[in-house]
């Protein structure tokens with residue numbers, strides 16, 4: 001049972017598995033890296049032999065080129081990584097290929113969640129609740145004000161705004177990996193079968209998702225489409241393109257942003273969008289806290305995000321917890 | 335209430351002035367009475383339920399949310415009403431009745447007593463969704479703070495119904511929420527409300543900044559811009575009132591002024607406190623600091639009346655003996671004002687003198703010297719100008735003094751409120767109390783939260799996070815490595831600061847990444863600027 005977890009070290013550049021001389025999501029290139037998922041702040045280029053799910057490795061190959069050697073992890077399939085440590089990748093429900101990593105050593109079970117969410121997502125496998133002794137969790141939306149509404153409600157808002165503005169186009173800012181594809185898949189599920197137009201920066205990931213078996217329907221590059229033909233259309237772009245020169249090619253775009261931060265008005269104002277859509281790939285407060293209850297670990301470490309509030313919740317609920325204050329994780333656009 | 339909540343949210347997300355005007359105007363056109371009147375009252379800050387305060391909301395939340403989680407949430411969100419609206423527990427049972435309208439909310443809230451306020455507010459909160467709760471709290475506590483000025487709301491009102499905004503301003507002050515007569519007049523179902531027999535505030539005439547314009551002093555007259563507060567004194571039917579810039583009545587804080595005018599007239603001037611700093615020869619005034627002691631007081635002691643007696647330096651005459659002079663040229667109003675002076679109590683009223691100069695160069699020289707006497711600058715008024723509400727091009731200009739500049743070192747930062755709640759945007763900076771190479775210390779001399787661009791704000795926020803040496807609640811102490819050029823209007827003696835000085839209107843003028851901290855200014859430089 002629970003001991004002291006001395007074989008796991010939190011270093012500013014990532015989580016180190018001491019006996020295996022390996023790292024999880026390190027922020028600098030290392031020889032042996034276990035990668036939870038493909039977001040750039042977790043999966044960096046230049047590692048010797050990254051160990052990750054096939055989808056994550058495919059995403060990394062698109063971004064950084066093929067690594068010298070790679071090792072594929074199947075979900076739920078334990079892998080000996082040396083030094084008497086076993087690693088098992090478990091679905092995290094965050095983006096395609098995302099995983100929690102269960103480490104077992106000396107009779108102790110440690111889970112590193114990476115980024116995760118609990119709400120359903122047609123583009124990735126759902127989070128697998130797994131008991132452990134030490135639960136190393138993210139806390140991106142670790143404040144009780146964060147309550148992500150059902151995504152169907154937000155999709156309904158988006159379609160209603162489109163219908164009410166037929167002479168404009170709706171331009172949705174969404175992170176290129178995960179958020180965009182989930183948004184598209186949910187639009188399809190809600191019956192939107194028209195072509196969805198993409199900013200150039202979204203195309204590669206969408207095509208990759210399709211290659212990996214996620215059907216996204218009729219997607220078209222926005223480049224070259226005459227302005228008039230985009231009236232009444234839905235266009236998806238990276239958040240950074242929402243207010244830049246690029247968007248001038250669109251017919252009076254109604255700007256929307258899909259992000260968990262859109263729950264807070266001042267964040268909406270900073271983004272300068274007309275239509276905030278509260279859609280997140282991360283667990284909200286309810287999910288973060290109820291997951292801890294379900295997993296019921298002896299100890300909790302918090303990697304990044306609003307850790308102070310989650311630590312306070314742990315204190316109020318008599319759970320042993322500490323913050324790791326890992327740097328290098330960006331959460332602005334998630 | 336749903337429409338009002340929608341209006342608030344749209345206003346928050348619409349940065350352009352025209353966009354805001356259109357939103358308010360269409361709301362006013364399309365919403366029935368009395369809801370639109372109550373909304374207008376909220377937008378113009380004219381509504382207040384004294385038993386419902388921000389502390390009522392905080393009290394309700396304290397019963398429902400852990401105090402640490404509350405303060406972390408509040409700190410992140412940056413707004414009490416919004417934080418409460420997000421954290422309010424969703425009622426278990428589905429709402430089956432439609433939530434109350436704004437008018438119904440007013441009825442319910444105005445019946446609340448101090449004792450019943452928490453229960454009244456909480457049962458209302460249970461009836462709304464997140465957006466409705468936010469709007470309700472903003473409305474009930476009377477603190478909208480959504481960047482809408484009362485003026486903008488009045489312009490929107492004028493735009494909604496196609497009536498002149500000057501008329502709206504004029505009639506406004508005689509009306510009470512929900513402004514049924516005003517709406518009836520605007521939509522043409524009732525005559526204009528009468529104002530001439532009421533001691534009403536008349537909108538001030540304001541000046542444009544002069545900037546690079548050169549003007550001919552044969553057409554314009556130059557006058558000092560005194561560093562007090564602009565007031566209007568209205569006497570109608572034996573009733574005298576003193577109004578400040580926004581039309582707020584301040585008679586109660588300045589009874590000696592309200593008691594001194596017994597001629598039916600409307601006067602425009604600068605409220606000052608007797609002293610030797612401003613315009614010494616002409617029977618002087620004290621610095622702005624002295625006046626500040628008198629502002630916002632509900633009761634004024636005898637001692638205070640003796641120590642800091644107020645008087646008004648008159649600029650203009652709007653109405654005399656029931657005759658509206660506002661259409662007359664400035665020179666004619668001035669002639670009548672001068673003629674009126676002998677009838678006014680000289681202890682309470684004097685005349686703002688005209689500066690006799692022949693051209694702008696000569697005026698520039700006089701103005702440059704004026705810094706020492708704590709005069710805000712110079713006014714230039716067209717001799718033919720009528721007295722019109724607001725700023726009108728070509729009539730009045732203000733020529734402010736150049737700001738003073740000084741290099742200071744960033745010492746502490748605190749998260750801002752509102753739009754900047756997730757950024758460190760309130761900066762405390764200091765100067766050296768001697769030679770930094772000989773062991774001098776930095777002492778805080780001021781605090782600034784504006785003057786920078788959004789990009790500079792992001793830079794500053796990052797700098798603070800990367801250079802934090804200690805945290806005290808929401809405040810971070812930095813490693814004192816960053817130099818700002820701070821612009822300010824003047825320096826005063828301050829007992830609250832360890833440095834003994836305080837700046838007036840400090841703002842960040844430039845970030846001086848090129849400058850090492852030890853080259854920042856010393857306190858002695860600031861002390862030499864004390865006025």
Ligand SMILES: [Zn+2]
Pocket residue numbers: 037039042094115
């Ligand atoms: Zn991620």
Ligand SMILES: [Zn+2]
Pocket residue numbers: 039041042115329330331
């Ligand atoms: Zn992340």
